Amino acid sequence: MTEWMAYERVTGTFGPERLDVLHGIQTAVIANANRAKGSRKAEPKDFIPEWDQGKRGPMTWQDMLAAAKAYNRRINGTDHTTKGGAAGGDA
Known part of the structure; x- marks a missing residue:
């Protein structure tokens, strides 16, 4: 992992962050051509x-x-926790 971190420091980010930068460059070129x-x-x-x-x-x-329970409610899921909530002491 340390070697990958060092590689990224030398070459720049890769993964989703790099794609955001590439799309930002592309979109800026298009916007500037049409401004x-x-x-x-x-x-x-x-x-x-x-x-x-x-x-x-x-x-x-x-x-x-609480976030998991909110999502579960949105998809009409069933709550199988005891005492019914984060404030109720579920772990």
Whole structure:
């Protein structure tokens, strides 16, 4: 894993982050080719989404359980936990 991390530092990111950058470059080229005269030139960063990178901090197990239960309700799933919820002491 350490070797892959070193390789990525030398070559740049790969995986989903790299694809975001590549699509941002491509979209900026298309936007600039079609922009009106005098308008601001688009940059790749204008088209790269800022994904949630832990800005809220790590989730507690209670938050994870609450999120799983909310998703389960949305898909009409069945709750098989005891005491019915994160506040009820499910682990």
